[in-house]
Amino acid sequence: MTAREEPVLPHTDEPVLLHTDGRAAHITLNRPKALNALTHAMVRGIDAALTAWAQDPAVETVVITGAGDRGLCAGGDIRAVHDDARDGDGTASAAFWRDEYHLNARIARYPKPYVAVMDGIVMGGGVGISAHGAVRVVTERSRIAMPETGIGFVPDVGGTYLLALAPGELGTHLALTGAPIGAGDALLCGLADHCVPSASLPRLIADLADTPVRDVLARYVQPPPPGELAERQGWIDACYGADTVEEIVDRLSGHGDPAAKEAAETLLTKAPTALKVTLAALRRARRLGALERVLDQEYRVSCRALTTPDLVEGIRAQVIDKDRDPRWSPATLAEVTGADVAGFFASLGPRELGLAGPDTTPEVAW
Structure with a gap:
């Protein structure tokens, strides 16, 4: 791959298309x-492109979009994770996450x-390759979520970092329930910066070929559709400020508020272990x-x-068999001990990701 390659034809089967248009x-x-x-190959391809473009003086702006009309990205290839956890030794998934988190x-x-x-x-x-970016554009069609507790997993790709902020x-409410949010709530929660009508996106993207991003945004940004979380924050803060998941549910x-009761019912369908680990991860992320x-x-x-058995079972129930009837183990919050939760945070020794260093600095802002 070169830093200045020609556009790839739309009918290509390549999972990541790279091209330049002006600057x-x-x-x-x-x-x-x-x-x-x-997929793992997509993560490596994106990372290689970013490496090349960072050093290319002809490239002023990088834009990431998704093909088709349904969305940017539904997440990682969790079928592959399911198969690796069920039939393999987990090394393929660990290698994928290592490269993915480095990309984030x-x-x-x-x-x-x-x-x-x-x-x-x-x-x-999909949140990991977008919400860490300097310029995050949502539309009236945006539906953003970190739904991991529903498959026996925990928000990753920097999701606990973003939601803790x-x-x-x-963020606790969104992480535990996995509830999707629209543009207005994404802006409120700090997951996005600007709202642009979806019909204006082709023109916005085309204008970036010869105009700085700040100037382009000024032409297209509009107020977002109204969200729901601002008016619910009173009971969300009061309920999710508890020290344990059990107390949050109570x-x-x-x-x-009927919406609070609905949230409690939603939590009781999620993996109990994932809920407790997620709460601990969010509280730790703040520190x-x-x-x-x-x-x-x-x-x-x-x-x-x-x-753990929950990840395989959760993906089976939600994605593969789609019976929506996962059998969690342990099955209840009361059965998940403090030692169970602490085990998720134990050092991996020589297998640590090792991204943090003494000179870690704040993220780049534009």
Whole structure:
């Protein structure tokens, strides 16, 4: 791959399309039938492109979009993770996450404006390749979520970092329930920066060929559709500020707002272990600070999840068999001990991700 290659024909089967248009370099995720879910090869291809473009003086801006009309990216290829956890030794998934988390950190510190077009569905790994970017554009079609607790997993790709920074306990609510949010709530929670009508995206992207991103945004940014979380933050902060998941569920169940009771019912369908580990991960992320330290923690948690039955069972129930009836182990919150949770955060020794260093600095902002 070269830093200045010609556009790839739209009918290509390549999972990542790379081309330049004037002073803008473009990444297009090209697995529309799989809602552009990320494979290991895609992660490596994106990383290689960013490495080349960072040193190319002809490239001023990088833009990432998704092929098809459904969304940017539905996450990682969790079928591959399921098969590796069930039939393999987990090394393939660990290697995928290692490269993916390195890519997330690279995006957060990219030396040029990285414009993520978060139109349509953006979930899991899709959040990782967009919400760490310097310029994050949502539309009236955006549906953004970190739904990992529903498959026996824990928010990763820097998701616990992003959600820990959301106002009050909004991030806790989103992380535990996996609830999707639209443009207005994404802006409120700090997962996006600008709202642009989806019909204006082709013109916005074309204008980046010869115009700086700040000037282009000024032409197209509009107020977002109204969200839901601002008016719910009172009960969200009161309920999710509890020290344990059990107490959170009790507070939600006892609250008078129907939406709070609905959230309690939702939590009781999620993997009990994943819920407790997610809460601990979010609280730890607030103290860790820099993204790299949080990604190091997430890598420990993700690798540990590979050894538990819930990840395989959750993916089976939600994605493969689609019976929506996972049998979690342990089956209840009360059965998940403090020692169980602590085990997810234990050092991996020589297998640590090792992103954080003493000179870790804040992310790049434009």
